Amino acid sequence: MVNLFKxxxxxxxxxxxxxxxxxxxxPSVANASKEFPAVTRLHLTYAQKIYGADNRAGxxxxxxxxxxxxxGSTATAIAGAxxxxxxxxxxxxxxxxxxxxxxxxxxxxxxxxxxxASTGAEEIPVSEEDKAEAQKFEDMNTKAVxxxxxxxxxxxxxxxxxxxxxEARGEVEKLQAA
Amino acid sequence: xxxxxxxxxAAARSILSSCRSSIREATIVPAFPAFRQVRGMGSNPQAKxxxxxxxxxxxxxxxxxxxxxxxxDMEQFALCDAMRYIRALEVGRNPTSxxxxxxxxxxxxxxxxxxxxxxxFPHAVQTESRICxxxxxxxxxxxxxxxxxxxxxxxxxxxxxxxxxxxxxDRCLAHPDSVPALNKAGLGRILGPRGLMPSAKAGTxxxxxxxxxxxxxxxxxxxxxxxxxxxxxxxxxxSPEQLRDNLRTTIEQIKKDASGLNDRINKEIYxxxxxxxxxPGFSLNGEFKTDASPETSALTGV
Numbered sequence: 001m002v003n004l005f006k007x008x009x010x011x012x013x014x015x016x017x018x019x020x021x022x023x024x025x026x027p028s029v030a031n032a033s034k035e036f037p038a039v040t041r042l043h044l045t046y047a048q049k050i051y052g053a054d055n056r057a058g059x060x061x062x063x064x065x066x067x068x069x070x071x072g073s074t075a076t077a078i079a080g081a082x083x084x085x086x087x088x089x090x091x092x093x094x095x096x097x098x099x100x101x102x103x104x105x106x107x108x109x110x111x112x113x114x115x116x117a118s119t120g121a122e123e124i125p126v127s128e129e130d131k132a133e134a135q136k137f138e139d140m141n142t143k144a145v146x147x148x149x150x151x152x153x154x155x156x157x158x159x160x161x162x163x164x165x166x167e168a169r170g171e172v173e174k175l176q177a178a
Numbered sequence: 179x180x181x182x183x184x185x186x187x188a189a190a191r192s193i194l195s196s197c198r199s200s201i202r203e204a205t206i207v208p209a210f211p212a213f214r215q216v217r218g219m220g221s222n223p224q225a226k227x228x229x230x231x232x233x234x235x236x237x238x239x240x241x242x243x244x245x246x247x248x249x250x251d252m253e254q255f256a257l258c259d260a261m262r263y264i265r266a267l268e269v270g271r272n273p274t275s276x277x278x279x280x281x282x283x284x285x286x287x288x289x290x291x292x293x294x295x296x297x298x299f300p301h302a303v304q305t306e307s308r309i310c311x312x313x314x315x316x317x318x319x320x321x322x323x324x325x326x327x328x329x330x331x332x333x334x335x336x337x338x339x340x341x342x343x344x345x346x347x348d349r350c351l352a353h354p355d356s357v358p359a360l361n362k363a364g365l366g367r368i369l370g371p372r373g374l375m376p377s378a379k380a381g382t383x384x385x386x387x388x389x390x391x392x393x394x395x396x397x398x399x400x401x402x403x404x405x406x407x408x409x410x411x412x413x414x415x416x417s418p419e420q421l422r423d424n425l426r427t428t429i430e431q432i433k434k435d436a437s438g439l440n441d442r443i444n445k446e447i448y449x450x451x452x453x454x455x456x457x458p459g460f461s462l463n464g465e466f467k468t469d470a471s472p473e474t475s476a477l478t479g480v
Binding site for chain 1: 247249251252253263266267458459460
């Protein structure tokens with residue numbers, strides 16, 4: 001049986017999904033505007049492995065955003081800056097328009113800024129409790145590193161002691177045999 | 179005496195032993211009544227030793243039941259909320275292979291019978307499984323089994339294939355008439371480790387092979403291991419309603435299994451956890467959705 005506390009802690013790491021970077025509400029059909037139409041789906045193409053600093057092996061990483069009926073001007077501007085096509089992205093369904101963002105050499109924060117600007121997504125506000133909880137887990141993690149080192153040192157010392165004892169015994173036996 | 183000595187409290191024991199010694203002293207050693215009496219009074223050393231041993235034994239064996247902690251501090255979720263998180267966590271995985279899993283934890287003793295059975299879901303979870311039936315070829319059962327969808331039917335040719343290492347099936351059934359032949363062929367060594375060896379205990383030696391084949395094709399086998407029953411209950415594309423139906427069927431059947439085991443065995447469901455192939459487990463609180471959960475249509479499809 002898994003320890004309840006362990007289970008809870010594993011579950012709580014999904015806090016990042018709820019309030020971390022990129023946790024946002026995309027415009028839906030109900031509250032779409034002219035500039036920011038509803039987003040139907042997203043598609044991300046990325047290399048399964050990264051060889052070295054610049055990833056030459058895989059396909060160029062690209063994020064495709066599918067809009068319900070039209071593309072806003074911001075999305076066009078961002079996607080249009082460097083025209084790329086993503087051959088892995090599925091074709092748009094009836095009436096869908098797609099904008100592909102080139103995300104090569106961007107950090108995830110930069111990517112997210114672009115996506116947010118082109119879709120008009122509203123970030124989910126982080127409540128005080130969530131902040132406190134995130135802080136708590138952060139503290140736990142830093143403490144865990146320290147504790148791990150401490151225990152590691154302890155175990156190593158014990159192992160060393162045992163090894164020395166064994167060696168000493170072996171020498172005694174050798175002496176007796178000789 | 180020894181069993182009495184263990185179970186009776188010390189006072190009763192001393193009374194009992196004093197009674198006995200008084201009878202004995204009347205018959206065997208009439209000359210030393212006082213001596214006997216004293217020995218009887220200062221509690222029987224043999225019984226005392228036994229009692230100690232018994233106590234040590236129970237502590238070494240530990241508790242008789244699986245320890246299940248209180249779920250008071252466990253955060254529990256409505257089905258829709260749990261599905262929402264699981265779907266978010268499974269992004270980037272192959273959506274066709276990801277399954278929802280249910281872990282049903284029971285409050286039960288460590289020994290005693292376990293639940294093992296199979297279930298047919300209202301919404302099929304698994305893709306077709308290939309079934310092998312061992313029964314005399316050219317018999318009525320063989321024909322019925324083939325008609326029901328078994329891929330491999332027969333006796334000798336199946337044994338030959340298995341011995342050659344060609345196992346092209348996921349389930350194996352046997353008709354009782356073929357069991358002697360099966361045992362003679364000595365396939366336990368090959369099929370046993372794969373969990374394919376037919377046995378009456380596992381419910382894979384049956385008279386009515388054909389109906390069992392039908393059951394198996396749409397059914398999922400489950401069993402209780404260390405007080406938990408784990409089984410896949412849905413594909414990632416299932417709607418919350420479909421998943422709820424499957425979950426409900428599962429729980430009902432497990433309750434039925436538990437009540438059908440034995441009068442003296444008491445098994446009850448203690449926690450239901452929804453998980454997925456790669457996700458963490460979400461303890462369910464039995465509700466379908468909360469006010470904050472999204473529309474069920476948003477939780478459907480891949």
